[in-house]
Amino acid sequence: MNKTIRIGTRDSELALWQAHTVAKQLNDLGYQTEIVAVKSTGDIILDKPLYELGITGIFTKTLDIAMIQGEVDIAVHSMKDVPTALPNGIVQAAVLERANTVDILVHKGNLDFLNGNGIIATGSLRRKAQWLNKYPSHEVVDLRGNVNTRMQKLQDNNWNGAVFAAAGLERINLKPDTYIDLDWMTPAPAQGAMVVVAMENDTFCREAIAKLNHKETEICTYIERQFLRELEGGCTAPIGALATVSDNTISFTGVLFSLDGKEKHEIQKSVPMEEYSELGQKAAREILENGGNDLMVQIRKTLQK
Template identity: 55%
Template structure:
């Protein structure tokens, strides 16, 4: 019996259950093991003040290395770009929507012009979303919003905020996307947003081989490029870095950016190259972005973070 480690939130359990079903299709029996993460315990501190990367994965990593579970299932955007020694990426599932959503109060803000004209209070705990939002709507106010999907929806309903930003994939997976929502097509996602990844101990060769059977190679390549881009720049929830790689006609189309925390400064990159040339592209994309104005923003972020 394979033990699948998961956080206790509705979304995390849904994701782990998908992996359980995929294992069942391979004739492998599995059970879910629930583990509480630091990110689930502290629901007040903004994510970018909590030691950043690994806040939702550390407890599962420890359980994996201590042989309390055999695999862990994560939202891939939560996983540090450098895995702990002894842990390997076993599979990446086919990506769902990479987009962010604005859930707004009532029936308002269905058009960009309304948002631009209004003085709004928008909630998010993501420094990436905050920076991109303020870059587009500098006159708006951003409030912190923490908790799992259900908790954040409740807090939005009980607040005086005009809206809050969520990942589309998370809401859609558990059937909670409300009608009063709009896709933010202009907002670039966090690297690997919308993807689910499976981690195993690196010496568990049989399980790694089984998981590889349901690995989606296109999603694995795109998320590798995005995460390499993130790692080569700065690296975590405390940096307003966005990246999206997609594949069309055997070519990788890449869009990435870095913003100052206040959203006043932004440097973007748009690239296209053949799939066969793309495996190490994330690092070169990051170098190009830094050379074309991104370094100044990165230095400012590092200074503000006390590095």
């Protein structure tokens, strides 16, 4: 165990928290680690919505390059930011036990706007579509940056609230008292999970990281990302998915919305644990066959303009 495992990460507070969490778990197993922080394009360009940047995996690309060039050995990501297809030579080495999957609304202490007109901020097409589906009279504005930046922007603007992943705020103790759980909102595929990737030919690191893997989380995120991959085909779209395990049964909910939130396709399925391998794919195909395919064509056309 004399090799030092260099852990690549974005340099935001949340990303560094994730990297330090992995480092500690590896250290506890007797491995030596070093954290290497790099800034991604997604953190630098904050004046455009993510879908306008046209880059799949904008938050992961910089670290992918650093790994391929041998500058870091592994990388730690929020799994929901990772494209469903990894670059050649890079593999998923472990998925850590999942945290809270819920989206929350951080507000300014007054929720009267929920019964009238409001302005809500989010940089996510999925959150925007689901919000407009429930509150069609509201305005949704774009919000970019790391969680600290987004929390500050909420305070600095006349918005009524902003939508965040609960897990991110909880991990760095930023979750305020003024929030409500959006338990009606289907989360992003793999929301609340952290993934560690490594080079396919790096046996030492892959064997070390495999010891951190949480099997149940790995299975649930596999189903959700399979659903995403089958639906979107490389296109960003308002897609939510959540798989949970109880008594050896997997329950799955998947949604696809139009960009304006007016059109909604939802599917719910439950299967025995041992039948999980094609659950996400079958659920996605069912949605595509029942109007989802036409909607995806529309979404691609709109986003390519």
